[in-house]
Amino acid sequence: MKLPPHWPPQLRKHLSFIWSLRDRRLSLWVALVGLVAAVLITLVWLAGRYEASQVQAALERDTQDAVNDIRAGLMRDVQALQALHANRHTAASWAAETGPLLREHRDWLRVEWRDAQMKLRSHMDSPLRAPSFSKTPRTNTLNDVIQACQRARRSNGPAYSSSYFVPQDDGMGFEVTDLCLPLVIAGETVGYAITSYSLQELMAEQLSPDFGRRNEVSFTEPDGTRLAVIGQHGRGVRLFSAQQLLDLPGLTLVLRVDGRRGAPDLFPNVLTALVTAMSIALVSVLVLLVKDSRRRLKAERDLAEALAFRKAMEDSLVTGLRARDLQGRITYVNPAFCQMVGFKPAELLGHNAPMPYWPPEMVGEYQQRQAIRLAGNAPPREGYESVFMRKDGERISVLIIEAPLINVLGEQTGWMSAFLDITEQRRVEEMSRASQERLQATARLATVGEMASLLSHELNQPLAAISSYANGSLNLLQDPAPGDTAQTLADLHLALKRIAEQAGRAGKVINSVHDFVRRRDQDREAVTPQALIDAIMPLMQLQARKLRVRVVMKFDDKLPSVWCDRTMVEQVLLNLARNGMQAMDRPNCPERVLLIQVRRAASNLEHQWVEFIVTDVGCGISAEVAAQLFTPFFTTKTEGMGLGLSLCRTVIEQHGGHLEFDAHPPHGTVFRFTLPVPPQQPTQRG
């Protein structure tokens, strides 16, 4: 298989190795299948051969038995002849005893009784067939008989002539041999009993009919010339032959048996059955092995694909991955991590603390952190932030999520960490925080501008009073009442006291604005709701007086403090109060009441909450205005900035609370927001 050139060399090497293994395994399989096939064929062939040798041996045995049968039959014939000639016979008595014998022996063609000079004394042809020697004069064959008888006399026992062909009237003929038995009385040969055998009939008579039915049995000469045949070999695939020598005195014949045997049965014997069963088992095992190997190959292919997929996934991840062993050495880094820190994998793998990407000034702290981690303490699940240093020295902010690395046996082998580069995110957050602060400052200034006009109006009164008391005092000094110095001093004292009072009042007004505008640290602290309201009260009263609004306060008993940045929350309260009062600044709103309530809100699992509610009976908020209420710079007022509510909501949400509004039937609007109670805060009067 061709591998895409852009795949990393390591992966290409790995996959090529797997495929080369597969090729090698394939050739091993081919060799195994070939070997098994060869073994099976050899076994079946050997079993077949064994079968054939068994058949051959059986045929040899049968042939040997047949020869023995023939020999025994001939011996019985000799005994019958000897019994015939045991008594002295006349021609008539000889014929009377020979007749039944000829009838019993189908293979006897003719029996002759000759004297010692071979002169025929009497003879008888078989009554079972036409006389055999009618066509050929006996003299033609007498020579053979004479030789046989000479041999018989020498050995004083039966002897056979060599076989000869006797033609018949029908044009056919048969092979004949003669048995010559010398007739001895008192040690002297007195004659010969000669029996002519048809070789063919001899076989038919002496062998069982069953034998001839299954086989072709023949007498042949030692050189292979066929002399007589009976039976025929049955139908069969294979021809088996067996030969046995029938060695008679004076005559040597070969008994040849040819038999055909059909194809052996499927399981002719236990061996073949065993071999076949084993072959089937072997082939089944082989099939199973091939199946198993196929499954393995598929698993390997899947594994290779999974490996390639994992590699591709690792390469395309933007999250940096790093694995460390239990000693803290880096064992794996992905390309994203290398890109993040600017080091090559070779520069990182096997590295232990201090890592090359640790900023030098942080090494101590990080080493401590690593020691804690290696001691087995799991890091926070949500991760933690850290600062790394790129190879070029640039610092980057990263979010690290770390988890124990557990192997398949469930043992921890190290730590796996994921890194997210949050440098850009932090920069954007910083920018947004700065712009938020700028907006807040702008909003505060806008409020201040608005208040400046109120201030001038409010300061007018004390200043006018101071001025008139001062003028009065001056007049008293320039033109004191004659003779009543004590009264003058008392008047002056009163005037100065009033001046001091008015100056104090003006100072308070100015201080309240100063306090509000002055930027304070955004630290959270526990503040009582009362303190929050008190801080904005002078400013609120300024506006209330101008717009002829009655401010009504309603506090629950035993209110806890709230955990907040008081400057910001004061601004929220001031904003809501101001909006409410402005909404009521219209001619058709005779009873102008602004209700400020503070009460406990339903607490949830994490916190207890305090709710601030600012209710006006003003114009209310239409659906169109409501849709954009919290959009920065949305305003319906000519002098409005439209920043108030959007900032209010941001501030409250930064504290974890909610800011919401509702209509207040029949007129007006209710704004409410919640602030958290500091944990384990003792309740106190608000």
Ligand code: ADP
């Ligand atoms: P500004 O006060 O500068 O207009 P805000 O964000 O505080 O900006 O308010 C936006 C708008 O919301 C106001 O212009 C006004 O139309 C509407 N609004 C705010 N509070 C109320 C209120 N209590 N009743 C009626 N309308 C209100």
